[in-house]
Amino acid sequence: MLGTLASGAATDIVVAVPEALVRPAQDMLDALLAGDGAAPGAHGVRVRVVAGGADRIDSVAHALDAAGDPELVLVHDAARCLAPPEVFVRVAAALHSGASAVVPVLPMTDTVKRAAETAPGAPAGTRERLLSDLDRAALRRVQTPQGFAASVLREAHRLQRTDPLPAATDDAQLVERLGYGVEAVAGDERALKITHPIDLRIAGLHLADGAGIRSEQDPS
């Protein structure tokens, strides 16, 4: 949230949370936005909290329903809470230049293989057989915020409602199947998805450096 506000890229923010947290989250965010102690970039920004859905895609759909009639939409993971302002700025700039869908990406640093079946003779679930090597130079790690022309994202979610892509893990996949090109801009290691306990420790190091608030261009 702080990175979003500091970027100046959003004027209207909709946050999807579990239903029981709608009121407390709204109160907390109102306090973040109010008065002299307001977060940097908070001035003039409206933040509304809505109940999320059963899964990520459903929660985005709920937030989109509550978003009024914007021209452009950025979809961000709360788990990528330290995404720095410049990532929001890069995604928004690509949208303003005419892209319909934009995602921030990072290169792969590991070798990646496709796992297809249990290795011969091994009990199920113990050792997998790896079937093919993937060219890591052609692969990207995808982050958020992901940006879309609102009409495109709405069309993608309408189709998802009637003909779900069950394995979809982000909004870009929903848009790709409509035939829209998805463009990439540079992501940032600080926009890590906090998934494992070790990620919290890494996030702590980034936080100590001011991540999520300060950009690299303005380390003051």
Ligand SMILES: C[C@](O)(CO)[C@H](O)COP(=O)(O)O
């Ligand atoms: C959208 C995303 O962050 C891109 O990497 C990711 O797919 C979200 O995955 P999650 O399992 O919903 O956290």
